[in-house]
Amino acid sequence: MITSIQNTRVKEWNKLKKRKGRKQTGSFLVEGFHLVEEAYNGGWEVREVILREDVEAPDWLADTTVTEVSNQVFSAIADTETPQGIAAVIALRQEPEIDFGRVLMVDAVQDPGNLGTLIRTADAAGYDAVILGNGTVDPYNDKVIRATQGSIFHIPILQGSLTEWTERLKADGVQVVASALEGAQPYNSSSDPQKTALIVGNEGAGISPELLEIADERVYIPIRGKAESLNVAVAAGILMYHFID
Structure with a gap:
């Protein structure tokens, strides 16, 4: 001992x-x-x-x-x-080979609780993988792991340049949808392709302009009350479930 x-x-x-x-x-x-x-x-x-x-x-x-x-x-x-x-x-596990159908892409989310909740929700919604871009908190941070409630062991977590991942996914026939305010349409009027990669962004700055530029589509969640915005994990949950309907 x-x-x-x-x-x-x-x-x-x-x-x-x-x-x-x-x-x-x-x-x-x-x-x-x-x-x-x-x-x-x-x-x-x-x-x-x-x-x-x-x-x-x-x-x-x-x-x-x-x-x-x-x-x-x-x-x-x-x-x-x-x-x-x-x-x-x-x-740690090596990056697996995945047949992408539904993917969550996370751009520079820095709060461990938010990232853990994003991973947990992607697991619950049956997504194939979560891809973490540069500037995102380490998924193996203890606070992230606890916030996933074990989902980190159920769903592949990939990391790297989201610009490169976006080009790769688009080449594989995946529709890349970005959560944004400018130049966006309400999420419930969006198309629902068979293969979707949803991008959500940093708590304050949102998704990088470079990623927004190459996304196939931009969507937003209408705010009915007086709140300025939704928490990134809450917004992602709404959008993830929308794109599996």
């Missing part, structure tokens, strides 16, 4: 809380019974489970490497206010 927060393993686990550490090791940290089990059941490579000394390992971890730690050590690696006493190191 590891009892010192100065232990090398503890320091390595804490490095996974930063994007640089996740990139260097090709792994990330999740915390809590639900998320660990979602990763396990989803077929992700669970490299190691970290278990607090007073917590009993669930039966489904029988074939997994388990490291027991003291209360003090677990508190040092935990990010939640009331830790459940279980965490796991999960290996």
Whole structure:
């Protein structure tokens, strides 16, 4: 059992809380019974489970490497206010080959809660993938992972230049629709093609002009009350479900 927060393993686990550490090791940290089990059941490579000394390992971890730690050590690696006493190191996956039908594209969304909700909603709506553009918060940030409620283990998350992805999708016959205000039509008067990539943008600045220029179509959600705008995750939820009807 590891009892010192100065232990090398503890320091390595804490490095996974930063994007640089996740990139260097090709792994990330999740915390809590639900998320660990979602990763396990989803077929992700669970490299190691970290278990607090007073917590009993669930039966489904029988074939997994388990490291027991003291209360003090677990508190040092935990990010939640009331830790459940279980965490796991999960290996990152390589980009899968996908037959795109419905895709969510995210342009520079920076709030972890918003991104987690976007991923969770795309999963719920049955989308094939979420593509994250440059400037978007790291999807393996602990706050993003918690906000997905496990959906990050159910739906492919791709990253890269959205301009390049847009050109690639259009070449594959996917209609690219951008959520915008200027030069846009109400979303419910939009066409509903079989293959759709929906772009949503940064909380303050929206979608970059370059992306708006190459999108096939622009849509907006009418505001009936006095609110200036909708939260990006709420707006995306409305639009995602519209494009699967």
